[in-house]
Amino acid sequence: MTAVEARDVVLSFGETPALRGATVAVAPGEIVAIMGPSGSGKSTLLHCLAGILVPDTGEIHFDGRRIDTLNENQRSILRRDRFGFVFQSGQLVPELTAEENVALPLLLNGMKRAAALKEARPWFERLDLTGLERRRSGELSGGQAQRVALARGLVARPGALFADEPTGALDSLTGEQVMDLLVSSARDEGTTVVLVTHDARVAAYADRQVIVRDGKVNALVSA
Numbered sequence: 001m002t003a004v005e006a007r008d009v010v011l012s013f014g015e016t017p018a019l020r021g022a023t024v025a026v027a028p029g030e031i032v033a034i035m036g037p038s039g040s041g042k043s044t045l046l047h048c049l050a051g052i053l054v055p056d057t058g059e060i061h062f063d064g065r066r067i068d069t070l071n072e073n074q075r076s077i078l079r080r081d082r083f084g085f086v087f088q089s090g091q092l093v094p095e096l097t098a099e100e101n102v103a104l105p106l107l108l109n110g111m112k113r114a115a116a117l118k119e120a121r122p123w124f125e126r127l128d129l130t131g132l133e134r135r136r137s138g139e140l141s142g143g144q145a146q147r148v149a150l151a152r153g154l155v156a157r158p159g160a161l162f163a164d165e166p167t168g169a170l171d172s173l174t175g176e177q178v179m180d181l182l183v184s185s186a187r188d189e190g191t192t193v194v195l196v197t198h199d200a201r202v203a204a205y206a207d208r209q210v211i212v213r214d215g216k217v218n219a220l221v222s223a
């Protein structure tokens with residue numbers, strides 16, 4: 001049984017081939033880091049796995065269900081209901097407070113504001129953010145903002161969390177703190193995680209590392 005899987009995925013942007021037959025399978029609760037050179041297709045693979053991009057050929061599966069054949073609207077509902085996302089930086093809504101940002105996926109799922117804020121609050125203690133609930137993103141450090149983004153990615157208890165360079169904008173110590181919290185929270189929740197990073201120290205937090213080269217997943221390294 002796999003949680004997230006790409007089978008022989010091919011995708012080009014016009015004349016530019018990004019994926020040339022990429023295959024990867026992630027087990028439920030597993031944390032996998034996608035590594036590889038710049039331009040090798042890491043982000044494109046992540047976006048395919050997360051139902052953001054649709055492959056030209058090949059298949060994407062989530063929880064035993066094929067998702068690349070869903071239409072745009074169905075994929076958008078799947079992303080909203082089952083997936084969490086953390087990107088490099090700058091993805092908090094600046095007009096909202098930190099706790100409103102964390103509550104956002106719940107509000108989008110139709111939860112009432114008071115209930116969503118109540119669900120959001122324990123994440124501040126869990127991610128070492130106590131006291132920062134009412135700050136806006138401009139009043140947070142990079143590491144704090146990234147932990148708020150992580151809380152937002154996990155608050156709706158997604159089946160899978162997709163993270164693209166989640167520590168890319170942070171110094172190495174702050175990046176390691178964020179990874180530590182990402183891995184421990186995902187393990188507590190049993191969340192499957194797929195993350196893209198070019199940083200070997202970040203990848204070392206994963207259960208398994210896969211290397212993408214020239215649009216193919218061509219090496220497996222046990223962590």
Ligand SMILES: Nc1ncnc2c1ncn2[C@@H]1O[C@H](COP(=O)(O)OP(=O)(O)OP(=O)(O)O)[C@@H](O)[C@H]1O
Nearest residue numbers: 013016017018037038039040041042043044045198
């Ligand atoms: N939206 C796009 N339009 C056109 N070409 C794209 C687009 N996105 C990616 N590409 C191209 O597809 C290839 C793979 O890109 P991708 O972003 O997946 O690589 P990556 O391994 O994540 O790179 P990096 O580590 O530099 O972020 C590259 O040649 C890139 O230029």
